[in-house]
Amino acid sequence: MEKYQQFWCFRLGAITRKISREYNTRFLEFGITLGQSFVLFDLLEHDGAGIKDIAGRVQLDSPAVTGLVDRLSRQGLVERIDDPSDRRSVKILLTEKGKELAGRLLPIAQEYNSCIKDAIDSLDVPIFERSLTQLEQNL
Amino acid sequence: MEKYQQFWCFRLGAITRKISREYNTRFLEFGITLGQSFVLFDLLEHDGAGIKDIAGRVQLDSPAVTGLVDRLSRQGLVERIDDPSDRRSVKILLTEKGKELAGRLLPIAQEYNSCIKDAIDSLDVPIFERSLTQLEQNL
DNA sequence: GACAAGATGTTAATATGTTATTAATTTAAA
DNA sequence: TTTAAATTAATAACATATTAACATCTTGTC
Known part of the structure; x- marks a missing residue:
């Protein structure tokens, strides 16, 4: 076993890519990617938010969110309107x-999230989640 | 707290990006990124490997490794030579x-990896690592 | 040996993410 | 009030990752 393969960063990255790939496969028929779905989910609870607010919650930089919103709006799932209070x-x-699709995707995502949790010992789940919080x- | 923010996929992705950003900052003065460093580290133990072998170990697709090797070779850190046994x-x-740089970066990476482990309760470390293995x- | 099937690496197209820069606007200060 | 500073979103430039398509080469089978 090579040294770098024990780096948490390496392991977390590989696991994250694998999970993302599976989400993207499941979302493929809806024409949506995992990252785009997070924006949709966020808007379910914060419709009318600005780019920066969304970026803060999905933990991306503003330019990344600009791109996600571009692709969502190209599909007619979201709309940009001027903020009258701040030009x-x-x-x-x-x-x-978009609302309809977001509502449809959410349970799919929740279901796969359960699958992922099933991959580890159920007794370890709370400790793993606590560790994520600490990270x-x-x- | 929004629903999607509890998805492991979301949390793992955000943590991985944060860690990668810190690695990239530490490697900046060497002109290297985290992904490129994994290829260098891999070659320390498998000098002369082919693209596909490297891709298997760093868990990327061949085209991604082609790109990483391109950038490393542009910096004179690696060389492509024809395999005489398989054209x-x-x-x-x-x-x-490249060898010299890889040897210099490895301890830096190991040191930051320890920092990351310090972020969680030391008693939880073995369980967290076991969970990673199960994932x-x-x- | 000829041909089909598989393997290897590259390229192209698309999506993602980061940093730096810019344009427009708002806020604060002098 | 005029100017300086901060804020918002977009853009540009780069690195990364995936899928599909491709060119090249090897291998196995007839």
Whole structure:
């Protein structure tokens, strides 16, 4: 076993890519990718949010969200409208089609998330989740 | 807390990006990125390997490794030479400069890997690593 | 030996993510 | 009030990752 293969960063990256690939496969028939779905899910609870707010919650930089919103809007799932209270800003709104799709994708994502949890000992799940929280907080 | 933010996929992705960013910052002065460093580290133990072998070990597709090797070779850190035993294939060799740099980066990476482990309770480390192994095996 | 099937690496097209820069606007300060 | 500083989103440039298509070469079978 090579040294670098024990780096958490390497292992986390490989696992994340594998999971993302599976999500993307499941979402393929809807024409959506995993990253795009997070924006849709976010808008379900924050319809009309600006780019920066979305970026903060999905933990991406603004330019990345700009790109995701571009692709979603090209599919008629979201709309950009000017923010009347701040002309620099933009409000992202779910269209009917987008709202409907987001509602359809959410249970699919939740179901696969359960599958992932099943991959490890059920007794270890709370500890694993606690570790994730600590990584989020302490890095 | 939004639903999607509890998806392991979301959390793992965000953590991985954060760690990668820190590695890339530490490697910046060497003109190297995290992904490129994995290829260098791999060659330390498998000098002369082919693209497909490297891809298998670093868990990427061949085209991704082709790109990484392109950038490394542009910096004179690796060399492509024809495989005399199979004319489809290519051997990737570390140059002196590449070998020297890989040896210099490895301890930096190991040191930051320890930092990351310090982010979680030391008692939880073995369980977290066991969970990673199970995710690798069962997904 | 000839041909079909498989293997190897590259290229192209698309999506993702980061950093730096820019344009437009708002806020704060002098 | 005029100017300086900060904010918002977009763009450009680059690196990364995946899939599909391709060219080249090897191998196995007849």
